[in-house]
Amino acid sequence: MLNINPRLERYIFDDLGAVYQINPEHVAQNLSNDEEDNLNYLGTYFPRSFVESYSIFLNLFENEHINREFSKKQVINILDIGSGTGGNLVGLLQVLNSTYKRKRIEIYSFDGNGIALDYQMKIICNIYEYLDRNENIVKIDTFQYRFTNKDDIKNILDMARHSGVFDSFDIILSFKFANELYAVDDFKNRGTFKALLNIGEHYLADEGIMVIEDITNKVGIIAPQYISVIMNNECREYFNEKTDSRIGFILPLSCAFWHDNCDSDNCFSKKEFIIRHRYNYRDVSKVTYKVFATAELAERILSDINNCSRYYYTISEDNRSGRFNYCLCGSFLYGQEYPINTPVIDSFIL
Numbered sequence: 001m002l003n004i005n006p007r008l009e010r011y012i013f014d015d016l017g018a019v020y021q022i023n024p025e026h027v028a029q030n031l032s033n034d035e036e037d038n039l040n041y042l043g044t045y046f047p048r049s050f051v052e053s054y055s056i057f058l059n060l061f062e063n064e065h066i067n068r069e070f071s072k073k074q075v076i077n078i079l080d081i082g083s084g085t086g087g088n089l090v091g092l093l094q095v096l097n098s099t100y101k102r103k104r105i106e107i108y109s110f111d112g113n114g115i116a117l118d119y120q121m122k123i124i125c126n127i128y129e130y131l132d133r134n135e136n137i138v139k140i141d142t143f144q145y146r147f148t149n150k151d152d153i154k155n156i157l158d159m160a161r162h163s164g165v166f167d168s169f170d171i172i173l174s175f176k177f178a179n180e181l182y183a184v185d186d187f188k189n190r191g192t193f194k195a196l197l198n199i200g201e202h203y204l205a206d207e208g209i210m211v212i213e214d215i216t217n218k219v220g221i222i223a224p225q226y227i228s229v230i231m232n233n234e235c236r237e238y239f240n241e242k243t244d245s246r247i248g249f250i251l252p253l254s255c256a257f258w259h260d261n262c263d264s265d266n267c268f269s270k271k272e273f274i275i276r277h278r279y280n281y282r283d284v285s286k287v288t289y290k291v292f293a294t295a296e297l298a299e300r301i302l303s304d305i306n307n308c309s310r311y312y313y314t315i316s317e318d319n320r321s322g323r324f325n326y327c328l329c330g331s332f333l334y335g336q337e338y339p340i341n342t343p344v345i346d347s348f349i350l
């Protein structure tokens, strides 16, 4: 259980007026959020994204290979797609700031909601009033742009790159964004996760990392499907089609080791985070994510991790039955008892 940074908590609730109010229907679409909706998002879902991102990046930057490569970089360029009020950016910045010194951190933050971007800017300026800067210099550029469909994302980035706004990124992240395109039109936007991977392919700098995180809920009207399953299938398809990809999986470990052998089109992965703040001492957030790195870095990271085709890699837990879903050498094992005599690995931890 991770508390949200207490000064951040005071700032969003006391100074900005954030409101804690769970509304599962509302959370599906945040692009048109007005002032009130943004304050609800800020009090309810921002703390979750902050904690999830903080935990994910803490684990990544504790890895000696990632840490060593980022130590060498003088500038860390970050692209956030669907950044909203900035919860995942703030989580990442807190990790970067405590891990590195004297870096120039440049953030390119894209979202269609201008009110959310204004809050994001305020929150990032505010955290640097108390967070030790560690002599890092942070610069943030926000881009208010509504992507008309999944292909529009890369088109917009290409236009910005051609006009010299940026070149490549050391970290690309997109948290809980793709599900919103699916919620608008799941037919037209089928392939959004592949489109995000293609952005990683073209925009990730050498020795860079990319995190795609999303909710696990079902989307779609005609044939509803879990986002976890959609994400998994699209990632597998992407790497099957693009065998010469310059990026590779690092998490979940089961995907990193066995995606070539993956024989399931209904793999459901989920990671739970528990968040504690003044309005909820045990807020449970259920998400799924995949992490990628440029191929050589991915290879070095994985070469240090012991993998074995007999190990069970936990990819989700069914809270009602207490049973688990595992990956065993690329095969999806649904609803199993916890194995007594076989090593079990958390697939989401490096």
Ligand SMILES: C[S@@+](CC[C@H](N)C(=O)[O-])C[C@H]1O[C@@H](n2cnc3c(N)ncnc32)[C@H](O)[C@@H]1O
Binding pocket: 027, 030, 031, 032, 045, 046, 049, 082, 083, 084, 085, 086, 087, 088, 110, 111, 112, 113, 116, 145, 146, 147, 148, 149, 174, 175, 176, 177, 180, 181
């Ligand atoms: C659930 S929020 C996630 C925000 C942030 N990444 C987080 O984890 O807290 C999804 C964000 O995607 C943005 N979004 C959704 N559809 C979009 C589109 N077509 N173009 C640009 N932004 C979009 C919304 O405005 C919203 O801020």
